[in-house]
Structures are given as C-alpha cells and as structure tokens.
Amino acid sequence: MYLPTRHRQHDPQAMQDLIRAHALGMLVTHDGALPDADHLPFEYVPPGPDGAGLLRAHVARANPVWRRAGQQVLAVFRGPAAYVPPDQQEKLETGGRVVPTWDYHVVHVHGRLRAIEDPAWLLDFLHAQTRHHEAPQPQPWSVADAPPAYIDGMLRAIVGIEIAIERIEGKWKGAPPA
Template sequence: MYLPTRHRQADVQAMQALIAQHALGTLVTHDGALPDADHLPFEFAEGGPHGLLRAHVARANPVWRRAGQQVLAVFRGPAAYVPPDQQEKAATGGRVVPTWDYHVVHVHGRLRAVEDPAWLLALLHGQTAHHEGPQPHPWSVGDAPPAYIDGMLRAIVGIEIEIERMEGKWKGMPQPIRAHDSTTHAT
C-alpha cells in the first residue's frame, strides 16, 4: 500500500480497534494462478508477537487449503468523498481538487487452517457473543440443538493468521458519506 508518512497510523491499539469495529475483512490469497479474495468476519485475539486474526470458512471454500501461504487481510473503516470547499477554492484561486478520506488497516501473516472442533466451538461462541451482545434478544450458540451445531462444526474449518506486520493508513478525518458519493451514481 502506498503510505506517505503523514497518513501512517502507528498506533497498534487504534488499528486493532478498527478491526474490532469493522470485522469484515478481505482475505487476499493466491490460488496458484491468480490472486483471490474472500470476505470474512474476523476476530482479533492475543497471541504471537503482534496478535492473531481468527475466522472460519465453509469446508467447501478452498481458501483453507492454502494454509502456509503469506496472506494479506484488509480492513476498511470509515470512508468519505471530500469535495473541494468553496472557501478553500476562493482562498487558493481554485487550486484544489476533491479527494477521499478513509481509514484502512493491512494485516500481513501466514495462513493456518484449524480443524479442531473445540477451537472452532470457542471461536463461534466468542464471535457470536461479540456480535449478538448488542441485539435486543441476543442469540447464542447454545440456543441451537447440539446435534445441529455438531453438524455445522463438521462443515467449517477455522483459519488463523499470526500477525507479522500491520500497516494503518488514516487519510483525513472521514465524515459521514454524502448523498452525492460515487457509490450512488449510475455508471
């Protein structure tokens, strides 16, 4: 990632907070011929020198068979289109351009597959508690029949990335995305 010094986020806790708040990461691997990307809800866990990222995938998803690969997980936080300010245009003689402000974290590490049912069950309990906690009527893994959960555990594989390096880029101070944001324009 292009990372000018002025946009470098060096605060590890801020990067971990972004991952916790925006848990859906993009896991970039290589299938042997081309790069590939999977979108997975991760959790940050203590462990290793810089922490761990954990998630699970369907056993049918080939990404877990890429264990041992160096991978990249990308987490995007707030982002917003920033139009040139009218006062700024007047003050600079029109020498301004629109831009994007955003916060992003890139995590680098090696992928590990985990097939241990106890590890997977602990992951599911933790992720469910984290995401269901704010709900008015939170669901828990224990709410489902045990035989159903056992079957689901056989249908998934855990993945873990021991974080070797984290890079954060905080470009500007993102504001809420405006209605004229590019995602609302027809192309």
C-alpha cells in the same frame, strides 16, 4: 499500499480498534493463477507473550481458501470513508487550484494463513463469536439454542483459519469521516 508518511497510523491501539469496529475483513490470497479475495468476519486477538497478535475466522469447508494454509496473506479492514469535495474558500484563495479527494481509514494485516480443523477449537471459537456479536441483540441467540446434532453437523462443514500477525500498517487519510 501506498503509504505517505503523513498518512501513516502509528498507534497500534487505533488500528486494533478499527479492526474490532469493522470486523468484516477482506482476506487476499492467491489460488496459484490469480489473486483471490474472501470477505470474512474476523476476531482480533491481541499479542500474547510471544508478541504476535492473531486474526481468527471460520469458513465453509467448501471454500478453498483454507487449503491455502501456509501462504503469506493480506487482510484488509476498511473503516469510515467519505468523498471530500473541494473547499470553496480554498478554491477562491488558490485561483481554483484544488481537487476533490477521499478521506478514509484502513488497516492492512500481513501474516501466514493457518487452517484449524479441531472441533473443540471451532466450537469454542463459535461460542465466543456468537456471544460477542449477539450481545447487543434484545434476545441474544446462543449456540446452545440449536440442537446439538445440528451444531455437530455444522462443525463438520467449517474450518477455522488463523493469521499470526507479522506486520500491521494503518493509513488514516484526512479527518475521521462521519
């Protein structure tokens, strides 16, 4: 990502907050011939004693992305964005030497992809994700609401993925868009 110094986000908490608020990330991998992108809801796990934070998600077993385990990958999280027309006053003051632009906030996370097929890990992950995303609902759904045999079948149909964060960079261009 082109990242002029004036747009670099230095606050790790601000970048973590953007990931949490805009959890649908774009995971960029390589299929051997071309780049590929999958749009996945991620969970951000803060750094532990080892110092590395994590991104976690799950994919359908039919999705080939999990077979790219070991690859260096990029996950992109886009926050608010807005078109910014030229300021009329500035246009008058500069003799028209103004252009429109875009204001946006974005976070890029780099790391190595790992696939997780452990059913206990997947079930714990699904419970945590469901609790998190269902919490604001008037009648939250729970994994326990579905028949156990159905959940067992679903667990066989998914694979967990995890990215140990090696580098994280944020670009805050312009004011926070509304």
